[in-house]
Amino acid sequence: MGAIWEGLVEAVRLIGTGDGELYSIAGRSLLVSGSATALAMLVGVPAGYVLGRARFPARTLILAGVATGMGMPPVVAGLVIWLLFVRSGPFGGLELIYTKQAIIIVQFFIATPLVIAFTAASIQSLPTRLPDLLAVLGAGRLQTLWLLAREARLGLLAAVMAGFGAVVSEVGASMAVGGNLVGDTRVLTTAIVTETSRADTERAIAYGLVLLAIAFAIVTVLTVVQQRSPR
Amino acid sequence: MEALLKNVKFSYGDELILDVPEVCFFEGRVTALVGPNGSGKSTLLRLLAGLESPHSGHVLIGRRPSPPAREYVAYAFQEAVFLSGSLHANLDLGLRLRGLPSSERGLRIEEAANACGVDHLLDRPANRLSGGEAQRANLARALSLRAPLTLLDEPLSGFDEEGRRQMLEELPGLLRRFAGTTVLVTHDRNEALHLATDLVLLHRGRIRAAGPKREVFSNPSDPESASFLGYTILQTEDGLVGISPGAFQAGTGDFTVSLEVEEVIDLVDRVEVVGWAAGQRIAVNFPPDSSLPSAGEQVIVSAPTGMVMSFTDPVSKTVDSLSRAPVA
Missing domain, CATH: 3.40.50.300 (P-loop containing nucleotide triphosphate hydrolases)
Incomplete structure (x- = not known):
């Protein structure tokens, strides 16, 4: 118990004194997971909208595939991306393995099924007549999309939270494709694993606290936006 | 517009x-x-x-x-x-x-x-x-x-x-x-x-x-339209006829049918006699002070000629365009 308390005190000191390594890793985590989530939204929201609204023969099969993707262990995604981007793999020539870009790619594949599924569910829960109503009220195509997104904001922001939460907290995939290189591809989760294995409890706790703080801050902002009633 | x-x-x-x-x-x-x-x-x-x-x-x-x-x-x-x-x-x-x-x-x-x-x-x-x-x-x-x-x-x-x-x-x-x-x-x-x-x-x-x-x-064009508009459609010896809603009354008249009474409903201001005539279920209003039939009895009801129309050739009466001269 004493070691944990000492660890916490030291962690708070590291955070308070602006420890360079800690903030550099935290910044990298935010950049990598934020980029992956943004890309997942870019692809997942339109795909989820189509799956939520349109009716076509393969729709159920695709939804089942998306649901399977949601449950895929990140380390398996990491393995697949590693096999694709390793030097001898089909995309080895791109030389992305053990780079931040490789982590963004693998996190994109982890977050996208979550974003698609949450978006499709939120769009499906809207009244079916809503697009017709907006059309007869005089909304153009873009205005309709914006108003529908506003109506589905609970689900859409839940999609951002789920996607970001999944990628910022995963460790196996980032370790596999990023290599946990100091000053380059080390992110908060891989750093926690490293410091724990080195028995540097203070740093591990400090990284853990920062990770929790980042997740809490982002989810709080999104929740405030989500729960705000439109005028 | x-x-x-x-x-x-x-x-x-x-x-x-x-x-x-x-x-x-x-x-x-x-x-x-x-x-x-x-x-x-x-x-x-x-x-x-x-x-x-x-x-x-x-x-x-x-x-x-x-x-x-x-x-x-x-x-x-x-x-x-x-x-x-x-x-x-x-x-x-x-x-x-x-x-x-x-x-x-x-x-x-x-x-x-x-x-x-x-x-x-x-x-x-x-x-x-x-x-x-x-x-x-x-x-x-x-x-x-x-x-x-x-x-x-x-x-x-x-x-x-x-x-x-x-x-x-x-x-x-x-x-x-x-x-x-x-x-x-x-x-x-x-x-x-x-x-x-x-x-x-x-x-x-x-x-x-x-x-x-x-x-x-x-002027309903065919029996289906007339039926939707509330007409009673009856098969007679001369073919299908439609009787305007509310046209039937107790007693003999221009167009007379025999009604087998099924039920008599007292609606205070009037009495509705419901029964079967020529295979159709119809309702006829009787004045509340009149002598009322009982279920199973046969009564004579009728409608004036002006409220009875014949459908000799229903198909030819289908209307496909609206007159462009509305009647005020």
Whole structure:
């Protein structure tokens, strides 16, 4: 118990004194997971909208595939991306393995099924007549999309939270494709694993606290936006 | 603003939903689209709104091809659908999308909400209104747009009996004040006769009768149309005949039939005798002070000649176009 308390005190000191390594890793985590989530939204929201609204023969099969993707262990995604981007793999020539870009790619594949599924569910829960109503009220195509997104904001922001939460907290995939290189591809989760294995409890706790703080801050902002009633 | 459908065909897959050679909805008139469920009424309304495109033919709104310009049409769906937010915000949205300035929007919302009796609900979340309130709000939203063409899909659905009775009284005045040309869908004959100046009778996607309501009502083109309009259809030795609603009375007359009484219902101001004649179940009003028959008894009932019409060749009487000269 004493070691944990000492660890916490030291962690708070590291955070308070602006420890360079800690903030550099935290910044990298935010950049990598934020980029992956943004890309997942870019692809997942339109795909989820189509799956939520349109009716076509393969729709159920695709939804089942998306649901399977949601449950895929990140380390398996990491393995697949590693096999694709390793030097001898089909995309080895791109030389992305053990780079931040490789982590963004693998996190994109982890977050996208979550974003698609949450978006499709939120769009499906809207009244079916809503697009017709907006059309007869005089909304153009873009205005309709914006108003529908506003109506589905609970689900859409839940999609951002789920996607970001999944990628910022995963460790196996980032370790596999990023290599946990100091000053380059080390992110908060891989750093926690490293410091724990080195028995540097203070740093591990400090990284853990920062990770929790980042997740809490982002989810709080999104929740405030989500729960705000439109005028 | 006039709306015209010409040579319009509309299908879902292989199923032909609507086949209309020509029908015109005249400026300033209130036309009721009537017919049984699945006859194509709502599809026709969606074509007028530009929510569907015909597979062939033309839909012209104010002589311009559909889809209509956004400011031309107002549409109240059968189910009242609202976005999240207050009723005021919901009423404001359509006006805002049509580019009206804030002061004009406020005035229009106030007028329509007052007229429809929802002014006290403007600050409430629209999605939490009760069934009747939501239907009134739905109507207020359409009327606030003051569009040249107003489309109403089953405007009296969702009301309880009292609310329906009230709205039936109020709606003609509201339409005169806020709407231009109006097309409304209903499957209720009495609603149609109460609200509309013209009737378009649809059956299985085809127009069976169209024109001023008195003309359509007094000259049904075929037994199916007549039956929907409330006529009693009987098979006689001379073929099928239709007897106007309420024409039967007790005793002998021009057109006499024998009625086997099934039940006698006392409605205080009158007595309704229900029974079977020529294989049809019919109801005849008897004065309350008359001698009443008992169940199982045979009674003679009759209708005057002017209220009985013959259908010798029903197919040839199918009407495909609306007269362009409405009777006031």
